[in-house]
Amino acid sequence: MADTNHYTIANLGDASGFEALAPSGATSITAALITPTSGFYKGISARAALISVATNSIRYKVYGAVTATEGHPMQAGDTLLLQGASNLKGFNCEDQNGASAVFVTVFH
Secondary structure, eight states, rough: OOTTOOOOOOOOOEEEEEEOOOSSSSEEEOOHHHHHSSSSTTTTOSSSSEEEEEESSSEEESSSSOSSSEEEETTTTOOOEEHHHHHHHOOOOSSSSSSSSEEEEEEO
C-alpha cells in the first residue's frame, strides 16, 4: 500500500521561509516572507507557497476580502499549493470556527 503522508514538490524552487498563521480576522502571508528585504532572495518574489491547515477550518481568497462565511473553505488536514507572486500577495484567510492554525512554506 502506498504511503499517503509523503509529498513530492518538484520544480518550485527552494523552500525559503516558513510561518505559522493564527487567523483572527483577515490574515495574510507576511509581505517580507514573500519578497524578502534582506538575505539571498532580497527583492525577489516567491513563486509558490505550500499552505496547510493544521487545526479547525478557514476560508481563503486570493482576490478580495475574505470573511468567516465567504471564500474557499479549507478544513484541518487540507493543503493548498498556491503559485504566482500576485496570488501569494493577495492570499488572505480567516478563521471559520475558532483557533485555527495555518502553516505556510514559501518557495523562491
